[in-house]
Amino acid sequence: MDDISTGILFSLLILLLVISGYFSGSETGMMSLNRYKLRHQANQGHRGAKRVEKLLARPDRLIGLILIGNNLVNILASAIATILGMRLYGDMGVAIATGALTLVVLVFAEVTPKTLATLYPERISFASSIVLQLLMKLLYPLVWFVNGITNSFLLLLGLRVDKSHDGKLSSDELRTVVNEAGGLIPRRHQDMLLSILDLENVTVEDLMVPRSEIAAINVNDDWKSIVRQLSHSAHGRIVLYRDTIDEVVGMLRVREAYRLMMDKNDFSKENLLRAADEVYFIPEGTPLNIQLLKFQRNKERIGLIVDEYGDIQGLITLEDILEEIVGEFTTSISPTLAEEITPQPDGSLMIEGSANIRDLNKSLNWGLPTDGPRTLNGLILEHLEDIPDSQLSIEVAGYQMEIIEVSDNMIKQVRVLPNQLKKTG
Template sequence: MNSIPLTSLFITLVILLILSAYFSGSETGLLSSNRYRMRVLADKGHRGAKKAESLLKRTDSILVLILLCNNLVNILASAIATIIGMRLYGDVGVAIATGMLTFVMLIFSEIFPKSIAAIYPEKVAFASSHLLQLLLKICSPLVYIMNLIIRSLMLLCGVKRNVSSTSLSTEELRVVVNQSAKFIPFAHQQMLLSILDLEKVTVDDIMVPRNDIGGINIEDDWKSIMRQLNHTPHSKIVLYKEDMDKNILGILRVREAYRLMMDKNEFNKETLIRAVDEVYFIPEGTALNAQLLNFRNKKERIGLVVDEYGDIKGLITLEDILEEIVGEFTTSMSPSIDEEVSEQSDGTIIIDGSANLRDLNKLFNWNLDTEDARTFNGLILEHLEEIPEVGTSSEINGLKITILEVSDNMVKQAKVEELQTK
């Protein structure tokens, strides 16, 4: 070593520090990279992305390689720095060299390259992957032996080796969508979040309630049936005999009924019964994502929701589920949440009793309980446990609710005032 010029030692030391910075930055860059963006770039033919993705499939091997090379470089740098210190200042130079090398390596070979790699992980990972892949092939026997030793030690310590997974849960996907707001239009972002919410929402939450289902009793007078057909706001109605819960004949497409009306000689109760479609029943509590698949598999677009006793609870269509994802887009005669809510100048809100609680929670960021009630009227009756009189006031979840109109044993309208929380 004494025959090696100081200039050569300094050059070698600088090269070793650069290599140490390379391995430190490579480690941070590879582990911080967005694997999904890397996959997209690899599929597009990006060479660096392909090699980086290949290396990350063997995370244990690449980590062993990087740490092995980094420690080897650091040990050599320490040895050379010691020799330089001794040549320049004797025994005192050893302490000087150790202190200076520690400072230089900490700043220039650790903190600085890792900071750069954390800011630009893909660029660093893609650039470093070329040399790392070559080194991994050269050092593969040594890497294999070290991995074998490490796994043996893990077994002795009772540590199980789990295979890492890049799959994301629903909640993790929600975070990804929320954090991608600047890359995705707001409307598209809301659609993606709505799709993720489908498994949490059931048919009970969005169905048309039993009392609002359009239906015709085939036992009614023929003139009454014709009048109902001519004035119905629905495109499909339930045809039943005497009791909708006990004797449903089928779902009648109003357009088909109009077609039959053209042939007045053949248009009667019998032809009306023959024109109905078979009823598709849906158990209550079915998640929307499952029901969407059921509609597709069974080639259905409309169904009646029934409880455990077979009684009709409501009606749901394929369009209802699609609207849950993309927002309202049909020409339904049912009032929208905007039509059921009226904000007043004094800060209070007039709400119809038929308003859906989930829609109210979304619109005003409230936290009304939807477990036992689906409508605003249902929430009030559940809370008061009686039919209230006009003027009755109560507090529910930080909201002061004053009854404005009651009819047919239902709260038709109420005024809501948000109470100030202390």
């Protein structure tokens, strides 16, 4: 080193600092990349993305390569800085060189390149991957040796770096990705994607038409009553049963009944029963995502939900599940949530007792409990453990409510006070 001029040593030091900054920026850029975007770009044939994805396939080797290069460069830079310090300032030059080099490395070889790499990870990574790929081939024996020692030490700690990592996202992580998509995905589409992710957390009971509201005809009624019910039916299909709805005999398409009506000779109770389809039963507790696939696999559109004793609990259709994903259809004859909620002049809300709790939470951003009753009426009854009188003020799950109307052993209308709305809105 004594034969090398001071100017050349300064030039070498600057070059080493540049190389150190390259390694630091490359490491940060590689680790800051969006892996899913990178995979998409690689699948689209982007050469830089393919190189980076190949390097990231074994991150332990990539990090080993970068750190080997970075440490060699920094150690050599430290040695040159020490020589320069002693030439210029004698024995005090060691301390001066150490302090100055530390500041320069932090600013120009660490903070600055890593900040740039964080801001522009793709540009930095795609460009540096060319050099890193070449260095990986040249220094592979050294990288393999260093990683072998490191991996052996980690193995003693019970860790395996070669364990496959598929990078799959959980439902909660996917939900976060969708929420943070911002303007990249329209709000409407975000809601649909989130609804699909929520299907596994919702069961058929949450959407079913309750047993008491199922459109059904008792085939043991007199013939005139049956014809009158068919003529005034607002549904496409009607459940046929004997005496009690638990004794279901078929699912009748109303249009098929109309066809029989056109031929008076064929229009009879026997032919009506013969025209009915076989009933499709669904066990209670079935998640919506599973039921959607079962509807598709069994070529069904409607089913009756039964409990463990075989008793009918309710009815659900394919359209009900689709509405959970895309929103309510305008053709639905059931009351919409907007029809069940009436804003009041004082800022409170008048809500029908039959309103679904999940729908209220989604529409109003509330936090009513959903692990019990499915309607507002059921939630209040469970809270009171009694059928209340009207004009009763209560607090349920932190929400101030006033019971307005009670009839037929059911709470028909509830008013939620405005002070609670301000807190939750």
